[in-house]
Structures are given as structure tokens and as C-alpha cells.
Amino acid sequence: MADARDTLLLPFDQDLLPQPDGDWLFLEAQPLPGGALPEVLCEQGHRGFYLALEQAGYNTAAERDEISRAGALVLANRNRIANERNLARAWNATREGGVVAFAGDTNSSVKALRKWAGRRTEVAGSLSKHHAVVFWLIKSGDDWPLAEAPAVNHEFHVAPGMFSARDIDKGSALLAEQFVGKLHGRVADFGAGWGYLSAKALEVSVEHIELYEADHAALEAAKINAPGAASFSWCDITSEAPLRSNGGGTFDTIIMNPPFHTSRAAEPALGQTFIEAASKALPQGGRLLMVANSRLPYEAVLTKHFRRFSALTHRDGFKVLEAVR
Secondary structure: OOOHHHHHHHHHHOOOOOOOOOOEEEEOOOOOHHHOOOOOEEEOOEHHHHHHHHHOOOEEEOOOOOOOEEEEEEEOOOOHHHHHHHHHHHHHHEEEEEEEEEEEEOOOOHHHHHHHHHOOOOEEEEEEEOOEEEEEEEOOOOOOOOOOOOOEOOOEOOOOOOOOOOOOOHHHHHHHOOOOOOOOOEEEEEOOOOOHHHHHHHHOOOOEEEEEEOEHHHHHHHHHHOOOOOEEEEOOOOOOOOOOOOOOOOOOEEEEOOOOOOOOOOOHHHHHHHHHHHHHHOOOOOEEEEEEEOOOOOHHHHHHHOOEEEEEEEEOOEEEEEEEO
């Protein structure tokens, strides 16, 4: 089914804009229909999309270089502030007279972003198709300031678009309250985000903890927020088997607040995949501590992959589950 990626290509397919080449940048990149624009430099911080781009033959990096470019492409994500920041980054990376094209589906607030951009410069053109919108700008004038996220609780380093970038997630806070006396041996944090759970684990004298996170920017933030961790691995738990930093083996304890959506709708299969991955990374007797929305149906998959499990506590619409392999 056609989507915002097809819409992004419209002005180029209709010869309204020059064809992008290796001097162009592509932020929030994903493989394009028909393998279009293989020469552009793709920035993609999510490990799953990064691997898909790499497999499709694109020139891909987790973070772009600082070289100015002839033009830039941007795909929207789910976060308004992150979209504003990415559009500003694309504008700043583009040389005078170059094109900046942004596309998103109609649920991504792309029309509001077009207005936001229009208050800063002229919107040179716009097209709508496939339930999505693409608009483009011609770089002229000064760079735009980048939106920054304040430190959470004046303590943790975050960036716009990260999970719980404004406040500590209530579910994570509830899980962290259970750590005393529960974390033993080698500990792993699956889906570690910007490192809140790992930081709290280190506060209760965990001697060894390894972080696994699919979002590269969040993992870089975790290095600041949990500097005492043993290792930080850029890993998509849903598609890659986590490996211990010493070259393999299993963990004694896994902590996690697994994601439950990639769009606006809940996707319980994501959390179920995390639970299955945890069961494979724990030995007999190994322990999983996780938090989830109270309505998410994880009990059946826990029963399938663990010898026993129990609910430790419920609060604020969340449940903390403990499972033993």
C-alpha cells in the first residue's frame, strides 16, 4: 500500500524538483519504493530501519556527518517536537538555494508542521496523495534554532522525541520501586531507552548491568544517565538476539519496560516479542522483572516461556510482573 514514502517522491517524479543525488541528506530515512534514490546519505537512528536500509543498499549512518548538502529529505515520525527539530536540522544542513522536502501521513501533524515552517520561510510547494502530504522549502537565509528538551527532573539527559522525554514514565518508576532485593548477578535492561531503569538499578548497588536499545540517540543519552553500566548495545530486541558484552552467554536478571506501539494503536505483539527474547537470554532460575500497561495481555506468553510468574504490584494503570525461567 502506498504511503508517505511514495508521497515524498511525487515532486521529483513530476519534475517539480531536481533529482536527489549523493549530495543530498535523508533524515528519518526508510527504504523508498522501487529502491528509489539509492545515492542519498540516509540518517536513521532506529536499529530496525537502519538494518532495512543497509540491506536495501542505501548509504546509511546512525548520525549524519556535518557536511553541508545540496538538499535534504525528511520523513515525519510520531512526535511533533522531533519533527520540528528534524526539519530545522535539514534546513541547517542544506546549502543556500537547496531544496528541503518533508513528507508525512495525515496523522503525523504534517499540515501543522507546514504552517510552522511557513512562519519561518516561504513554502515553495505542496502536494497531497496516499493520505499523506509533502511540502518543500528553498533554503534562504539564516539557520533555524533547534528545539531542545529540558532535563527530566533536572537530572536526566534527554532529547525531543524520546520516550518519556518530559517526565519519568509512571510505569518505569513503579518498576524501579521493586528493585531492592530483586536484582542479582548479571543484569540486562532490554529496551533501555535513555537509561532511567539502569540508573535506578545502579543506585541499589547492581554491580553489572548491560543496556540494549534500538534508538541510537536514546542509547547515547543513556551513556550520560547511567555511566556506571558495563556496556551499551545498539540492538533491536524484536529482530536481533542480544549478546552479552563478554561475547555471549545468558543473564541472571532482566529488567524491562517494553514498547507496546510503533504507531498510535497498541501492539501487544511487541511486548510479547520482548518476553520471548528475555526467556531465551535467561538460564533456568533466571528472573525477569517487567512493567506493562494493566490492559496488555502478557500473561499467556509468560506462562508459555517461564516456569512461573506473579504480579508484584499494580498502580496508575500499570502492573509489575516477576517471572522465573
